């Protein structure tokens with residue numbers, strides 16, 4: 262194939278420079294009739310600063326060329342719609358299309374949040390029903406749908422702890438967080454004005470009860486715990502943990518990001534949790550990533566209900582719903598209107614489409630898939646904790662590190678095999694972690710392919726470690742300098758400096 266044809270994009274490895282090569286002066290992607298208002302001249306009427314100047318070197322292309330350019334770029338993305346996305350802790354499950362259909366129904370998509378309550382009864386009923394479903398799933402008593410993400414839910418929850426204890430004249434200073442926690446947990450506690458103290462994990466990968474008993478004093482406002490924890494291991498001492506914290510007047514906050522392991526099987530409200538957030542963009546299949554929008558509803562026990570953010574949905578006699586903002590003990594508003602409505606609609610669609618039996622089957626399949634993965638890979642990769650896995654499994658790069666190959670190298674090589682990497686180097690208690698969460702969305706055939714790739718990379722690490730350490734090799738962009746990519750990202754096209762400007 263000639264270099265010219267290859268570059269022109271008749272082949273899969275199309276060049277991003279193509280748009281510059283097809284550019285020719287005077288091409289347009291639009292055409293407007295000439296301005297026919299007498300006496301108007303854009304620069305004079307609008308002022309010169311309002312009129313866009315020509316950008317030196319900016320490509321000039323036709324409509325079909327620009328359409329092809331952006332469509333081509335869109336095919337270079339990797340997403341859950343193109344392949345498995347085993348990013349542990351993130352629960353990158355399939356975003357069912359039925360959710361999208363429902364969220365686009367005209368009455369829902371075009372509803373204005375400033376409409377009076379009496380004209381929004383349908384939308385309010387949807388929110389009310391979602392609250393009810395989440396109460397049922399978590400075993401809690403009241404829900405706010407306002408928070409826009411998991412971390413935002415955490416902050417809402419920890420502010421509720423603060424408001425509750427202050428209302429009892431017992432303000433406290435410390436939040437306990439296990440050493441396996443997601444980074445948002447200590448960050449949240451610090452943002453809410455608490456000092457963070459760490460609780461160690463034991464050899465089984467669970468929270469160390471002795472360490473908790475030692476730290477749990479009257480200065481401690483509460484514990485933030487993830488269950489199953491970030492090793493994918495269920496905290497079997499959870500009842501005792503809750504009792505230790507409650508006994509000293511603390512509250513237990515559960516990070517519910519791992520609810521994909523529990524929905525339909527166990528309810529945090531039944532095992533002593535006081536507050537929990539849910540990540541609808543994880544467990545409940547709403548779109549994930551790209552900075553949102555997401556949703557991180559918070560569910561609480563009855564005694565914490567007065568502290569929920571305002572406004573709160575209330576049912577009037579006769580069944581009409583209205584927002585009530587007159588709640589003197591509320592922590593205040595945490596988000597505009599009722600939260601990210603379109604996301605909430607998608608989550609409800611997912612819950613109703615599955616029904617109770619479907620949600621239970623989903624949980625079971627997610628756990629089954631993770632355990633299949635664990636069993637198939639435990640010969641090739643070190644498994645630092647032997648306790649049973651729920652919805653994800655965490656390996657380490659110990660075997661490969663002997664050949665100088667790290668979890669980051671393995672992740673990069675996985676891209677050559679056509680997969681999105683797993684989560685790298687988290688949780689922090691595992692040196693060189695590989696955290697894999699297949700979710701229930703993947704078929705056995707897809708799991709087999711991933712397992713084959715992971716085994717092949719383990720073999721390469723022994724025989725050809727350089728190949729792994731310099732990966733990826735088949736991508737358009739080779740291994741990036743991660744620090745520069747982070748600190749000085751190039752996010753948009755800029756004209757090359759002209760020789761005069763450079764002087």
Ligand SMILES: *Cc1c(COP(=O)(O)O)cnc(C)c1O
Pocket residue numbers: 350351410411412413443445446487491516518519540555557
């Ligand atoms: C994803 C996650 C969070 C944070 O949720 P966001 O929606 O990303 O803010 C917190 N804890 C755990 C364990 C998570 O996996």
